[in-house]
Amino acid sequence: MQNFTYHKPKTLSDAIDALRESGGDVLAGGTTVVDLMKIGVRAPAALVDITGLATLEGHEIGPDRIRFGALARMAQVADDPALVAAAPVLTEALWKAASPQLRNVARLGGNILQRTRCPYFRDAAYAQCNKRNPGSGCAALDGGETGHHAILGGSSACVAMYPGDWAQALIAFDAEVRTEGPGGSRTIPFAQLHVPPGDTPEVETILRLGEIVTDIVVPLTPALKASHYLKARDRESYAFATVSAAVGVEMDGDTVRDARIALGGVATTPWRARAAEDSLKGGALTEATAREAGRIAFADAQELEGAAYKIRLGPDVVAGALMTAKSRAAGEK
Amino acid sequence: MTHDTVSLRAGISRRSLLGTTGAVSAAMAFGAGRASAQEAGAGAASDAQPRIELTINGKRRTLTVEPRTTLVEALRDTLGLTGTKIGCNLGQCGACTVLMNGARVNSCLILALSADGAEITTVEGLADPDGSLHPMQAAFAEHDAFQCGYCTPGQILSAIACIEEGHAGSADEIREYMSGNLCRCGAYPNIVAAIESVRDGKGG
Numbered sequence: 322m323q324n325f326t327y328h329k330p331k332t333l334s335d336a337i338d339a340l341r342e343s344g345g346d347v348l349a350g351g352t353t354v355v356d357l358m359k360i361g362v363r364a365p366a367a368l369v370d371i372t373g374l375a376t377l378e379g380h381e382i383g384p385d386r387i388r389f390g391a392l393a394r395m396a397q398v399a400d401d402p403a404l405v406a407a408a409p410v411l412t413e414a415l416w417k418a419a420s421p422q423l424r425n426v427a428r429l430g431g432n433i434l435q436r437t438r439c440p441y442f443r444d445a446a447y448a449q450c451n452k453r454n455p456g457s458g459c460a461a462l463d464g465g466e467t468g469h470h471a472i473l474g475g476s477s478a479c480v481a482m483y484p485g486d487w488a489q490a491l492i493a494f495d496a497e498v499r500t501e502g503p504g505g506s507r508t509i510p511f512a513q514l515h516v517p518p519g520d521t522p523e524v525e526t527i528l529r530l531g532e533i534v535t536d537i538v539v540p541l542t543p544a545l546k547a548s549h550y551l552k553a554r555d556r557e558s559y560a561f562a563t564v565s566a567a568v569g570v571e572m573d574g575d576t577v578r579d580a581r582i583a584l585g586g587v588a589t590t591p592w593r594a595r596a597a598e599d600s601l602k603g604g605a606l607t608e609a610t611a612r613e614a615g616r617i618a619f620a621d622a623q624e625l626e627g628a629a630y631k632i633r634l635g636p637d638v639v640a641g642a643l644m645t646a647k648s649r650a651a652g653e654k
Numbered sequence: 655m656t657h658d659t660v661s662l663r664a665g666i667s668r669r670s671l672l673g674t675t676g677a678v679s680a681a682m683a684f685g686a687g688r689a690s691a692q693e694a695g696a697g698a699a700s701d702a703q704p705r706i707e708l709t710i711n712g713k714r715r716t717l718t719v720e721p722r723t724t725l726v727e728a729l730r731d732t733l734g735l736t737g738t739k740i741g742c743n744l745g746q747c748g749a750c751t752v753l754m755n756g757a758r759v760n761s762c763l764i765l766a767l768s769a770d771g772a773e774i775t776t777v778e779g780l781a782d783p784d785g786s787l788h789p790m791q792a793a794f795a796e797h798d799a800f801q802c803g804y805c806t807p808g809q810i811l812s813a814i815a816c817i818e819e820g821h822a823g824s825a826d827e828i829r830e831y832m833s834g835n836l837c838r839c840g841a842y843p844n845i846v847a848a849i850e851s852v853r854d855g856k857g858g
Binding site: 323324348351355358359360370372396400419421422423425426558559 | 721759763764812815819
């Protein structure tokens, strides 16, 4: 690992200044930053350790929304029984991610900003990576392995898949992200935080230098209560998603009043499947309509030889998740 | 000098000899990428290098580290606590698992500087001063829960925390919540049995 200067500011304002002056990276849990530094993908001149900023910790369930501090640890949040009851998709998307050791250290703010696991991005020996080395090409698209890449939201410059789980729950349920930066504070709808690769895959979010995520807020809705995170993957545990779905439903008798669907393991950014949601609203939720919603969610999937299996698997994952959400809406476990 | 000619008389181990000759060659090849760190008082420490305090197995230690020194490197190389192993070095295998402020963590992904002030428990801290094994250590021996032993310190620390967290309710839950510790020898069924026996208070 290249050496760097280490800063541990005592206030948010000092942290923002340290980031701007040093041009360095934020260090919170470190499970992404230290990993990338060890493999030579990132070599920041400075790390600004924000774990001393106590105001960014904790989480609370309020009357109409849940607030998560950006420094809340994945493990603490996942184990909160009140949250399990109020928003199962939010806790499932946490405990089904990573490992217990990682969840004890990783913070929510870092979790949503995690980087792709694309093997070409992660291996500096590959010169061809438009995300790591702008303008150099894409080793995956240039005859490489594409089995774990994106079939939604990709471009001719990059098909790196966004691997995070919790972000799918957030985008499905209209979360917002609050930040503090050199320009002051702002609130960003979660769906706007990440940007697809387009011609500039090195740009992954709209965050600016020195801007720090402080909170994540999720509105409470009936669909959030009858929600589920289904994660299909090569192993039973401790693997990234092959295809996953964060879903929730609100039923009015036998009619769907609200449906939420987001897809993991298949897109370049957190991915809301609105057309699939719309196909369910106002109608019955049966296995047939659930499968149709799944088909619609993947209808615009791009051709990618190695990842074609995701188009076959994906609708089943969506349908399965919806049926679990339906039983939760009916009060069953 | 080769291993064959090393004297194994009391006090000189291969590791301590390699440490001495290693330090000489490292000093000559400074900047080759190897982090250098020292325990406070062990020699001339650069004013530019930060000092941190860690409480390791109940004992307070002060050490000088580079910013890039990870916790596992500080434990093994600076403090000579080599019970904690490095497997993948990327937080993927769990061999480096230690307890930090009571929680199990991958020490290879934690910068020592960021652990300043923490209480750390390593495998060396589990047995009683009189040498009596921790119940989890005894259970691993009783249930043949290791073969090569390389993942074992991490498994044991992780297993202790798994029960403490309340995530050892069933064999399925144990498997899920021990999934962060890989074992290439495949001792998993016996690891689960060892954990169940400690959970049930059946001793080692």
